[in-house]
Amino acid sequence: MRIRAALIAVALTGLTALSACSSGANASDTLKVGVSPVPHAQILKYVADNLAASKGLKIEVVEFTDYVQPNTALVDGSLDANYFQTVPYLETFTNESGAKVEWVQPVHVEPLGLYSKKVKKLDELPNGAKIAVANDATNEARGLKLLEANGLIKLKAVDQPTVRDLAENPRNLQFVPLEAAQLPRSLEDTDASVINGNYAIDAGLKPATDSLALEKAEGNPNANGLVTRTELKDDKRVRDLAELLGSQQVKDYIKQTFSGSVIPV
Known part of the structure; x- marks a missing residue:
């Protein structure tokens, strides 16, 4: 949007x-x-x-x-x-x-986090896993950078990357862009979803303990x-x-x- x-x-x-x-x-x-x-x-x-x-x-x-x-x-x-x-x-x-x-x-x-109802650890994500990300430019880029920081993908050197800017995608992850507010609901239909902190908390998730990966607060x-x-x-x-x-x-x-x-x- x-x-x-x-x-x-x-x-x-x-x-x-x-x-x-x-x-x-x-x-x-x-x-x-x-x-x-x-x-x-x-x-x-x-x-x-x-x-x-x-x-x-x-x-x-x-x-x-x-x-x-x-x-x-x-x-x-x-x-x-x-x-x-x-x-x-x-x-x-x-x-x-x-x-x-x-x-x-x-x-x-x-902190932005990656959450799942299907797996408990990052390395359990299957090849071809469906990952939901926010569909606004800022939060999409932020979510992709979180995935990159955790070794799931590599991005091209652009300031605000999108799903079209993947340099490497070794697990053939499939990305599902959604409005940020809908991301918690997507957990039923995806292997994992990158969810903004406010929506995660509102959905009863605890970022500090429930996420598979979480942004660092420092810096x-x-x-x-x-x-x-x-x-x-x-x-x-x-x-x-x-x-x-x-x-x-x-x-x-x-x-x-x-x-x-x-x-x-």
């Missing part, structure tokens, strides 16, 4: 997100933030319930189940910020849409972070939220709640 096409589709069909509003919030001073349900909404609700009052900040948490609407809602002014994506994903979105949005700061890493360029429109980059509400998301209280909450499946930056 191309981001530009999705942007037009969402603009035509409207937003279908469910929102959880802070009680007594006034639209003029409330910061509306779009998030994925897990772990972003959990983390942001912790901030809203326990830390925001110290800054006089009111937060409205708006949940989305895909990776497209949080950006389109930010662009059209329905949101003031979002917290769900990585820098590479944001760069792809801005390059294709021309949107005036900016990265504020990283918050956490959700990982795919931290999830806070993003806003360019005109709001110096907004006090955005800066206050950034400070809270980077606080030791939030780091401790992430460590205690997600047991290594989500790692604070």
Whole structure:
């Protein structure tokens, strides 16, 4: 799915997100933030319930189940910020849409993992195994690099590889591109699937223990972070939220709640 096409589709069909509003919030001073349900909404609700009052900040948490609407809602002014994506994903979105949005700061890493209901170890994957990967350019490349790092394939030297950029595929793996949100469901029909951390956790998987292979957190360029429109980059509400998301209280909450499946930056 191309981001530009999705942007037009969402603009035509409207937003279908469910929102959880802070009680007594006034639209003029409330910061509306779009998030994925897990772990972003959990983390942001912790901030809203326990830390925001110290800054006089009111937060409205708006949940989305895909990776497209949080950006389109930010662009059209329905949101003031979002917290769900990585820098590479944001760069792809801005390059294709021309949107005036900016990265504020990283918050956490959700290691991408390879999961299976058919095998317990990587070396048990059969020749010709069906492997599902995300169909958006950023996460497809990230998933293929994970497979390469674990010796399953070799990729051509390109910045953002796709399944067409295999230099070596000794096991004749078959790749099945799917929307990222559908990858956990694909486990019933594939030998293994590369699943984003938030969708894995939401599906009841534990990345730290259930994955056949997992991205390393150290030096990982795919931290999830806070993003806003360019005109709001110096907004006090955005800066206050950034400070809270980077606080030791939030780091401790992430460590205690997600047991290594989500790692604070």
